Each structure stands twice: as structure tokens, then as C-alpha cells.
Amino acid sequence: MVLDSDDLILSAKSLGFSRLGVVALDAKDSLHEEMVHFKDWLDAGYGGEMGYLARHQELRANPKGLFAKPANCCRAIVVTMDYLPTTAHPGWRDYDTSALEQPDRAVISVYAQGRDYHKILRRRLVSLARLLSEQAGHADTVYQFRACVDSAPVLEIALAQRCGLGWRGKHTLLLNREQGSMFFLGVLLTDMPISEIRHEPILPESPQGHCGTCRQCISVCPTQAFVAPYQLDARRCISYLTIEHSGAIPVPLRGLMGNRVYGCDDCQQACPWNRFARVATVQDFEVRNGLDQAQLIELFSWSETEFAHRHQGSAILRIGYLQWLRNIAVAIGNSLARPDCPRSLREDLLAALATRADCESEMLREHIHWAIAQANVRT
Ligand code: SF4
Numbered sequence: 001m002v003l004d005s006d007d008l009i010l011s012a013k014s015l016g017f018s019r020l021g022v023v024a025l026d027a028k029d030s031l032h033e034e035m036v037h038f039k040d041w042l043d044a045g046y047g048g049e050m051g052y053l054a055r056h057q058e059l060r061a062n063p064k065g066l067f068a069k070p071a072n073c074c075r076a077i078v079v080t081m082d083y084l085p086t087t088a089h090p091g092w093r094d095y096d097t098s099a100l101e102q103p104d105r106a107v108i109s110v111y112a113q114g115r116d117y118h119k120i121l122r123r124r125l126v127s128l129a130r131l132l133s134e135q136a137g138h139a140d141t142v143y144q145f146r147a148c149v150d151s152a153p154v155l156e157i158a159l160a161q162r163c164g165l166g167w168r169g170k171h172t173l174l175l176n177r178e179q180g181s182m183f184f185l186g187v188l189l190t191d192m193p194i195s196e197i198r199h200e201p202i203l204p205e206s207p208q209g210h211c212g213t214c215r216q217c218i219s220v221c222p223t224q225a226f227v228a229p230y231q232l233d234a235r236r237c238i239s240y241l242t243i244e245h246s247g248a249i250p251v252p253l254r255g256l257m258g259n260r261v262y263g264c265d266d267c268q269q270a271c272p273w274n275r276f277a278r279v280a281t282v283q284d285f286e287v288r289n290g291l292d293q294a295q296l297i298e299l300f301s302w303s304e305t306e307f308a309h310r311h312q313g314s315a316i317l318r319i320g321y322l323q324w325l326r327n328i329a330v331a332i333g334n335s336l337a338r339p340d341c342p343r344s345l346r347e348d349l350l351a352a353l354a355t356r357a358d359c360e361s362e363m364l365r366e367h368i369h370w371a372i373a374q375a376n377v378r379t
């Protein structure tokens, strides 16, 4: 059974996906080269606490093993979904940079200002699988599908590159000339023998794609998290520190985090290709709770119940209340250290910290006391 490629692309677009590619993964070692790079990265310790990345390496190399039953073939259907909210466009790159300069503001990564992309993409990938099964129409063959959105050991970027959906930029994310990098990636694995859909390959003779001599993402990184182009030490990355890392944030890195309380967009904002970043066609990625205008003091005042209520359906909920407060405490400390922090704001920020200075969590208390001390460490 070979399904018509145009039908498949149309079906994907009707579900809100912007682009789609299909690649065959039948050879056991088809992802060998990418696995070597991935293992080297893990062995260097750059994955930090993300120990789960080291698990299931065999499956990562051979996604066929992810099916519940033995499969004769394996296709990876790779989709992209744009996520810029309408309020962030046009000019989102300048807009967010200005928020980093305001000591009262809390900056939240653009992708997290709307609903949790895991659920949105997963649900739509399952719908795509249903459509494919219906179109195949074979009563005697039941095809297997597995929807993966950061949920299974799958090398999403490598698969997307194979489909010609972009190149891995020096900031390690996938980007392309039509969308920049502000999109989510989803993968639908299937043993349905559909035809490959490969877009124009990105400079096959050069793995560097269209980064050329540009190094803007590397130079702009506040924590100097890139050990080399295409190589990120996640342990220094603000996205990792605010989202993946659950313990105390290393003191030498705190002062470099500014007022970013969840994630960091700096390397993507700096990327010239993100002039072409597109607005989401899916309503779910519109900003919720005014998170594009968030104030440090207000966020720090939320009770645990309010945190759970406001972030219901958001990826932010996953980090938990303590980590949320920890991140905001560091951001408040950094605002207190700024020479341009107005006196009245300084007093309000210190008062906010004081409300939780005796909290039960030792980890949070230590961050709050560090933040209070920053009022005397003007930068
Ligand atoms: S997300 Fe921010 S901290 Fe992480 S690598 Fe990019 S610029 Fe650096």
C-alpha cells in the first residue's frame, strides 16, 4: 500500500502542521552516525541531570523497536508546527529583548506562554494516524503507529534533517529558511509502507547548512553554554537550569540568568533566520495569563493553588511550584543587583522576598537569601 503523498501533506495541514516529511528507517544502523555524536555528547557530561537521555540507546538507533509488535518496515513521519503567538508578531525578536532590560519583568520563553505543546502535537499526531489508517482501508492489515513528542527515545532533529525539513544550526536546534526555528517537531512512527517525502536537501555537501560564518547565537548566549558550534553544554544553559535542573542553581551561573524565569530564547532571537518565523495557526499557542507581560512580584506572590490553576494545561506546570519560586527568586536577585533598578521597585522586590524568607524548603530559602544579598551587590 502506497499512500498518495499529496493526500498525506493535505491531511497534515488540515491538522495544523505546517510541514511534513517521511523517511524510511528500515536498515538497523540507519541512524548510526547521529548516534555516535549523541553518545559523545552524553559521555562528555553535557546532558547534566537528564539521565533519561542515556537510556534506551538501542531504540534511539533503531526506532522499529518502539512498536508493540514486530514490524517489517519503519517510516518516520516528521511534522513541524509553528508556535509564535499572534501578539508576538511581527517584531517579536526586539520585543522580547526589551523585556530583558526591565527589572520588574519576568521573562518566559515564548513557546511556553501558551498551552503545553506536548499534548497539542500528540493529539494531532494521533488524529493523523487515524486518518492514515482510514485512507489505507485494508480490513486485513492493522498498521502500528507511535506518536512521539519528546516522549520516546527518538532523534527528532536527525530524522527531520533526513526529510530535508531543515539543518541543525550552531545553536543545535533545527532551522530552515522558511520558518526559522520557532516551531515544534513531532514524529509519527509507523509500519505502514508509505512513500518517502523528502524536501530539497539542505546543502548535502555541507553539514553546516546555511549558518555559514554566522556565530550570533554563540556570541549572544548569556552563560556561554556553547563549548563549540553545534555543541551545547546543557548544564550551563538557562533553559536547562530553569526547567530540567531540580536542585540548587550553581551560584556562578545565577547572576548570568537575568530575569529569565522559564527557558531562554536568546540564541533563537539572535538568529537572522528567525525573521522568517511564522505565527501559529493553532489557537492553543496564544499567550495565556498575560505571560508575555509577566511581573516578577506578581508571579512570586502566587500561592501553590494559584500556580496550579494558572498553569493548568501549560508545560510550566511540570517544573513544580518550588522550582518556579526558585527561578523567580534568582530573577529578583538579579533585578536587585541592577544599578538601574528604581528605589521603589527595589523596596517592593525585597518585601516580596521577605514574605518567603522563612519557607520550609531549604533549597528555596537559600536562593531567597542569595537574592536578598544581591541588593548590596550592584553590578
Ligand atoms: S537557550 Fe539561552 S542559555 Fe541556552 S544556549 Fe541558548 S542563549 Fe544560551
Ligand code: SF4
Residues within 6 Å of the ligand: 169, 170, 171, 175, 210, 211, 212, 214, 215, 216, 217, 218, 267, 270, 271, 272, 273
Ligand atoms: S544564529 Fe547564525 S550560527 Fe546560529 S543558528 Fe542562526 S544562522 Fe546559524
